[in-house]
Amino acid sequence: MTEFPHAMLREIFEQPAAIQRTLDLYLDSNGLKQDVFAPMEQWLNSRGEVLIAASGSSRHAGLAAEIIFEDLCGLAVDVEYSSEYSCRPAVNPRQPSVLVISQSGETSDTLAALRFAKEGRQQTLAIANVPGSTMLREAGAAMPLDAGKELAIPATKSFTCQLTALYLLALYEGSWLGSFEPAQLKERIAELRALPATIERQLEGWRGAMKEIAAKVSDAESFLYLGRGVHYAIAREGALKLKESSYITAEGYPTGELKHGPNALVSEQVPLVALATVDRKLDDSVLRYEKTLQLLSDMKKQGARVIALANAGDGEVAKLAAHCVFVESASEHLLPISEVIPLQLFAYFMALERGVDVDRPRNLSKAVIETSS
Numbered sequence: 001m002t003e004f005p006h007a008m009l010r011e012i013f014e015q016p017a018a019i020q021r022t023l024d025l026y027l028d029s030n031g032l033k034q035d036v037f038a039p040m041e042q043w044l045n046s047r048g049e050v051l052i053a054a055s056g057s058s059r060h061a062g063l064a065a066e067i068i069f070e071d072l073c074g075l076a077v078d079v080e081y082s083s084e085y086s087c088r089p090a091v092n093p094r095q096p097s098v099l100v101i102s103q104s105g106e107t108s109d110t111l112a113a114l115r116f117a118k119e120g121r122q123q124t125l126a127i128a129n130v131p132g133s134t135m136l137r138e139a140g141a142a143m144p145l146d147a148g149k150e151l152a153i154p155a156t157k158s159f160t161c162q163l164t165a166l167y168l169l170a171l172y173e174g175s176w177l178g179s180f181e182p183a184q185l186k187e188r189i190a191e192l193r194a195l196p197a198t199i200e201r202q203l204e205g206w207r208g209a210m211k212e213i214a215a216k217v218s219d220a221e222s223f224l225y226l227g228r229g230v231h232y233a234i235a236r237e238g239a240l241k242l243k244e245s246s247y248i249t250a251e252g253y254p255t256g257e258l259k260h261g262p263n264a265l266v267s268e269q270v271p272l273v274a275l276a277t278v279d280r281k282l283d284d285s286v287l288r289y290e291k292t293l294q295l296l297s298d299m300k301k302q303g304a305r306v307i308a309l310a311n312a313g314d315g316e317v318a319k320l321a322a323h324c325v326f327v328e329s330a331s332e333h334l335l336p337i338s339e340v341i342p343l344q345l346f347a348y349f350m351a352l353e354r355g356v357d358v359d360r361p362r363n364l365s366k367a368v369i370e371t372s373s
């Protein structure tokens with residue numbers, strides 16, 4: 001049995017099993033478990049409008065869900081910071097369905113957002129990892145996760161299980177709305193079922209690659225993380241993991257926004273982390289990829305240090321980056337679950353390089369349950 005020096009590393013490696021357990025809650029041999037999804041039948045409003053309220057990593061899962069819900073289901077989605085949503089002067093008159101996401105199910109700001117929505121008689125749904133948590137009990141419908149107990153403060157397996165549950169929710173809503181054919185649903189479920197094994201066989205390679213890269217860039221003062229479309233959410237999450245774990249300043253941006261200001265920061269001491277994966281079956285994904293290649297080419301001419309995530313075997317990206325880490329190909333909306341894991345490992349090894357207690361970073365707690373100012 002593998003021994004892990006820190007809870008965070010162990011929990012990163014537990015992700016295939018955690019995702020599998022979460023899948024087992026919602027899938028059976030026939031596909032989606034209709035009895036489990038039955039409480040969600042009345043959640044979506046008649047206009048297909050959804051508001052997602054969350055904080056921290058959970059909000060980044062919500063940002064990914066915004067793209068997934070819109071692309072796969074045709075829903076209209078807004079994502080709010082929980083701490084801002086419950087301070088609004090009035091309930092949204094359009095009465096969107098409200099989805100709250102939390103690791104603990106007790107986060108004060110997100111719980112306040114849930115109760116604010118309920119007071120406005122909006123339909124509510126909660127996704128959380130802790131069984132019996134307040135949000136799961138109080139929401140109109142609940143999607144519990146089965147990530148297992150997460151001891152390290154930086155969220156890893158709870159985050160990928162959130163993404164898994166959100167993708168399952170998109171499949172349910174899409175099938176209910178007729179957004180795709182039964183054969184398409186079956187194909188998407190089959191790919192989802194294969195995901196734990198796909199991640200499992202890549203973990204050791206990612207671990208070795210990110211340990212080596214972290215040793216080479218540990219002198220950096222800050223990082224800019226870049227992603228397009230659904231991958232922007234993962235850029236944001238990767239930057240947050242680095243901040244939480246290693247105390248290094250990092251920011252996530254849409255890739256195309258780099259030249260609209262942030263490029264002034266890029267230097268030897270401010271490397272780029274670029275998400276350059278692609279789903280070759282989607283024209284939009286290919287377009288985003290081609291634009292990312294052009295930006296990476298420009299950055300190479302500028303002398304930027306670039307760490308890139310790319311599809312396995314992608315020589316084009318590898319030629320343009322100082323360091324390239326490969327991820328096995330997947331459909332556009334499932335790639336985030338895989339590609340965030342190398343970024344978690346990078347944050348972990350950067351923390352070790354900086355001598356940080358990665359499981360218990362300063363000034364942070366597992367669940368923010370005090371009243372926020």
